Amino acid sequence: MLANCWYGKRDLRIEDVPDPALLNPRDAIVRITLSAICGSDLHLYNGVIPGMRAGDILGHEFMGEVVEVGSEVRGLAVGDRIVVPFPIACGACFSCAEEHFSLCENSNPNAWLADELWGHSPSGMFGYSHIVGGYAGGQAEYVRVPFADVDHVKIPEGIRDEQALFLSDVFPTGYMAAENCDLQGGETVAVWGCGPVGQFSIVSAYLLGAERVIAIDRFAERLAMAHDQAGAETLDYTKVDVREALDEMTGGRGPDACIDAVGAEAHGPGVLGAYDHIKHALMLETDRPFALRQAILACRNGGTVSVPGVYGGFLDKFPFGSVMNRSLTLRSGQTHVQRYTRPLLDRIERGEVDPSFVITHVRRLREAPEAYRMFNAKEDGCVKVVLVP
Amino acid sequence: MTSAEGLAWRNEAALRLEFPPPGSRALTSHGSRWRALDWIGITLGAAALVALRSSRAPGRAHWGRMLGAAAVAASSTHLLYGTRPRSRADHVRTTIRIRREPQELYRFWRELKNLPRFMQGVESVEASSHARSHWRGAAPGGRTLEWEVDLIADEPDRRLAWCSRPGSAVFHCGSVRFEPARSGGGTFVRMDLQSAWPGSGLLDRALRRFRGTEPRVKQDLRRFKQLVETGEIATTQGQSSGRARRARAREGAC
Numbered sequence: 188m189l190a191n192c193w194y195g196k197r198d199l200r201i202e203d204v205p206d207p208a209l210l211n212p213r214d215a216i217v218r219i220t221l222s223a224i225c226g227s228d229l230h231l232y233n234g235v236i237p238g239m240r241a242g243d244i245l246g247h248e249f250m251g252e253v254v255e256v257g258s259e260v261r262g263l264a265v266g267d268r269i270v271v272p273f274p275i276a277c278g279a280c281f282s283c284a285e286e287h288f289s290l291c292e293n294s295n296p297n298a299w300l301a302d303e304l305w306g307h308s309p310s311g312m313f314g315y316s317h318i319v320g321g322y323a324g325g326q327a328e329y330v331r332v333p334f335a336d337v338d339h340v341k342i343p344e345g346i347r348d349e350q351a352l353f354l355s356d357v358f359p360t361g362y363m364a365a366e367n368c369d370l371q372g373g374e375t376v377a378v379w380g381c382g383p384v385g386q387f388s389i390v391s392a393y394l395l396g397a398e399r400v401i402a403i404d405r406f407a408e409r410l411a412m413a414h415d416q417a418g419a420e421t422l423d424y425t426k427v428d429v430r431e432a433l434d435e436m437t438g439g440r441g442p443d444a445c446i447d448a449v450g451a452e453a454h455g456p457g458v459l460g461a462y463d464h465i466k467h468a469l470m471l472e473t474d475r476p477f478a479l480r481q482a483i484l485a486c487r488n489g490g491t492v493s494v495p496g497v498y499g500g501f502l503d504k505f506p507f508g509s510v511m512n513r514s515l516t517l518r519s520g521q522t523h524v525q526r527y528t529r530p531l532l533d534r535i536e537r538g539e540v541d542p543s544f545v546i547t548h549v550r551r552l553r554e555a556p557e558a559y560r561m562f563n564a565k566e567d568g569c570v571k572v573v574l575v576p
Numbered sequence: 577m578t579s580a581e582g583l584a585w586r587n588e589a590a591l592r593l594e595f596p597p598p599g600s601r602a603l604t605s606h607g608s609r610w611r612a613l614d615w616i617g618i619t620l621g622a623a624a625l626v627a628l629r630s631s632r633a634p635g636r637a638h639w640g641r642m643l644g645a646a647a648v649a650a651s652s653t654h655l656l657y658g659t660r661p662r663s664r665a666d667h668v669r670t671t672i673r674i675r676r677e678p679q680e681l682y683r684f685w686r687e688l689k690n691l692p693r694f695m696q697g698v699e700s701v702e703a704s705s706h707a708r709s710h711w712r713g714a715a716p717g718g719r720t721l722e723w724e725v726d727l728i729a730d731e732p733d734r735r736l737a738w739c740s741r742p743g744s745a746v747f748h749c750g751s752v753r754f755e756p757a758r759s760g761g762g763t764f765v766r767m768d769l770q771s772a773w774p775g776s777g778l779l780d781r782a783l784r785r786f787r788g789t790e791p792r793v794k795q796d797l798r799r800f801k802q803l804v805e806t807g808e809i810a811t812t813q814g815q816s817s818g819r820a821r822r823a824r825a826r827e828g829a830c
Contacts, residue, residue: 192818204821211808242818259807277806281675281762293802296810299790311810323815331815334806 189576190244190327191555196234199556204244207323207331212259215335217271221348222249222325224555224562224572225356226382227450227497231315232559235451236499238300238316246574247273247313248355249325250348253335260336269339270354271332272524275311275322278337282310289521294333295320304500309521326555328576340528343536349543350535352573353383358542359527361387361448364495365395367518368444372396375437377485378419379478380448381409383545383571384495388446389417390540397444401436403429405454408547408568416544433485441487449478450496466503476502483509494519548572667770668793674801675762678754679733684804685752686736694799694809696792697773701725713746715773721745747772750793765800769793 190204207216225248230236250270256263263269274289276282282290291310295301300318301308311333314324323331332338342351361384368376376392378385381404392400402413403422410421422432433441455463455477463475482492483506492515510517534540547570550558558572623643674681684690688701688709698713699720707727715721723744729737729751737751750769757764771793802809 188816190816190818194818200818202818202821204818205816205824207816208814210811210814213806213808240819242820242822244817277802279675279805280801281673281760284675293806294810296812298798299795302790320810321812323812323817327816333810 188328189552190323191246191552191574193231193239193243193245194241197232197560199232199245199559201553201555204327207329209255209257210331211333212257213334213336214257215253215260215263215332215339216255217249217251217269217325217330217332218254219249219251219325219328219330219576220268221251221352222246222327222552222574222576223352223355223357224248224326224559224574226384227315229559229563230451230497230499232563233452236316236318238318238321240317240321243314243317243321244323244327245314246324246326246330247315248352248357249313249330250342250352250355251330254329256335262336263339267339268342270342270351270528271313271325271330272338272340272354272359272528273313273315273356274309274521274524275313275320275333276337276525277334283337286523286526288523288525290523297321312521326552326574328552338525340532342532346532346535347543349546349573350541351532353387353542353545354524354528354531354535356522356524357383357545357571358387358531358540359524360384360495360522361389362391362394362527362531363520363522364388364446364448364493365391365397367493367520368392368395368397368446368491369516370395370397370444373398374443375399375401376444376446377401377403377433377442377482378413378446378448379403379482380450380496381406381413381421381570382448385409385446385448386412386417386545386570387542388448388495389413389419392444392446393418394534394539399436401433401442406565406568409570412545412570429481430485437487441485442490443487444491444493445482445486447479447482447492447494447496451475451498453477453479453496463503476505480504480506483515486513486515489514491516491518495522497521545571546573550574552576666772666791666793667768668791669766669768670791670794670797671764671766672797672801673757673762673764674804676804678756678763681754681763681765681804682733682736685800686730686732694803695796696799711740711746711748715746719774721774723748745774765797767793767797 188204188206189201192200192202194200209216228245231239231245253263253265253267253269256265274291275294276288276291277293280292282292289310294311295308297317297320298308304318309319311320311322313322340354365388370392374397376397378388378400381402385402389400389402400419401422402410402419403424404410405423405425410423413419414421422429453475454460460477463477467475479494486492535542547568550572552574555574561567562569562572688703691701692698698711700712701709703709709725710722711725712720712722723746724741725738725748726741727738729735733754735751735753739749740747748771750767753766755764799809
C-alpha cells in the first residue's frame, strides 16, 4: 500500500509499504477513505519532535471502513464506517476509567522513554514519535487500529466524510480547550492561533457560553475564517499591539480565558521572537513559547490559560511569576478524544456545527509531501489539507 | 514494615547469601567488597603508571612502555569483566498499580505457566511439584538455558517468593507482593528481583545503560499489568513502515 513516510527534517516520501496486519486480538484493520494533515504534524516535518525513525508512517487524523477485526473485538464489524481517535486507549486502566483517554496506562510500548522525558508516560498515539509508541499512522491506504472495540466512533449515513473526519482530533481538541476554560456564561475569551484547532476553539467557546471570542493571528484568510465562519472578533498581531487591544476591549482587565492554539513553533515578531528563534536554531531551547507568554500576560487576574497547542520539551523565559502572583489557572493536555466523539457527533447530526468549514485544500495521498510544504509555508490560504488515498 | 515482614525480608536476604550468584567465591559477609583479584587489578594499574614514568630513561624506554601497556590492558580488562559477585547480578525493585484485586493477581502469578506470557526471555515454566518448577529461557546472547526454581514463600493473595537452585545456570531470585491500594482501589504490585544471566558482565550492563532501555524487570511488570487489565500486551512489532519495505526488498534480493 502507499504511505507517507518520514525520513528526516522536511523529507517525506510516498512509499509502497506492506499492508498492515492484525497483531493483537483486539486490533482491527481499516481501509482509509479520508485523512488529514495536522498542525502538530508540522512539528514532525520540521524536526522539532525527537524520537522519530526513518520510515515511520505519519498521520493521526483518519477515518474509513473496517475490513478486518481481531478475535476479541466486540461491537465492531467489517463494513462499519468509523472515525478513529488519535490517542490509543485500552478502556480498562484507571486513566481510561476516569475518561483521561490520552493518559491510557497500557497503550505505549515505549512507556519507559516517555517516563524519562516527561516523568510518566501518556497513552500511545498514531503516527507521532517513538516516545508515544511509534505506531504507524493513517496517511496511508490502510491502518492497524489497536483496541478497536474502544477506539472508534461509528458514523451514520447522511454525514459526509468531510464532516466526520475532524472528530479524530481537531474538533475535540478545540472543544476540550474551551471546556478547560471553565466557562459559566458571558465570558470574554481570546484565542491565539487561527488554524483548525483555533477555529474549533472559537466555535466551542461560543457553544459553551462565551459572550465574546477574540481571535489572534496574522494571516488574512485565517482571520477571515475565524470571523466569517466561527463568529469571532479578530486581531492581526502584525498590525496592532495585542495586549493593548485586549485591554481596550475588556476595560483594562484582560480576557477571562486565553487559549494558546499555537504551540511550540510560535512565530514572534520583535526582539523576544528573534530570541526564541535563535535559541531554537542553536538547540538551546526545544520549544518557542511566544504565544503562550503573551496569553499568560494578557489574561485577567484569576483567569484561565488553556493550552491545546502542542509542546514537546522545555520552555525558556516562562512568566511563571505572572501565573503565581495573579492566581492564574493553567490547563492543558492531549485531547481525551474518546470522551467527546459521541457528544460532538450529536451536535454535527443536529446541524449545530459543520466541521468541514476548515477545509481549504483536498489532495491525493501521493501529493502529501508537497501538501506538507504548502501547509508549513501557509501558502495559498492553506488552513487544512485533507488527503484522499 | 511489621516485625514479621522484617523477619521475612531478613530470611530472604539470608537465602540470597545462601544462593550466591554464579562465578563467585564463598561470599564473605556484607562487609568487604574488595577481594584478592581487585587488589591484583589495582597493583597492575599502579605498575603501569610506574613503568610509563620510568620509560623516559634511555634504554629502558621500549620495555617500560611495553610493560606499561600490558599492565593497562590487564587492569582495564579486569575492571570491565571483574568477578565481584554483587556487580554481576541485576537487582531491581519496582512497583506498579493495577486495576484488579490482589486475589486475582496472585492467582494469575501463582499459575506459573503464565509467567512466560509477560516475562521476556523466559520461554516456559513447568511446575514439577508444589514448590519446584523447571524454567527454560533465552540468555541475552540467544543461547537457550534451563534451570530449576524453588518457591521459597507462598502467602495466598499476598506474596510469592522464589529462587533458582544453587549451581543453576541462571541466578534468578525474586519476590512479588500484592497489596490492596490504599485509596482508589486496585492493587500495588511490588516486585523485587535479582537476576544474573551468563554473559551479563559489567560491560554488558554498562552498554545496556548507554543504549538506554528500562530494566527488563520493570518492562515485565508493565507487560503483566497490560495482560491482566486489557488481555493483551501493547506492541508495534510487525507493523508496517518504510523500514519494513526495505527489509522485504533485501530478503527478495538474496
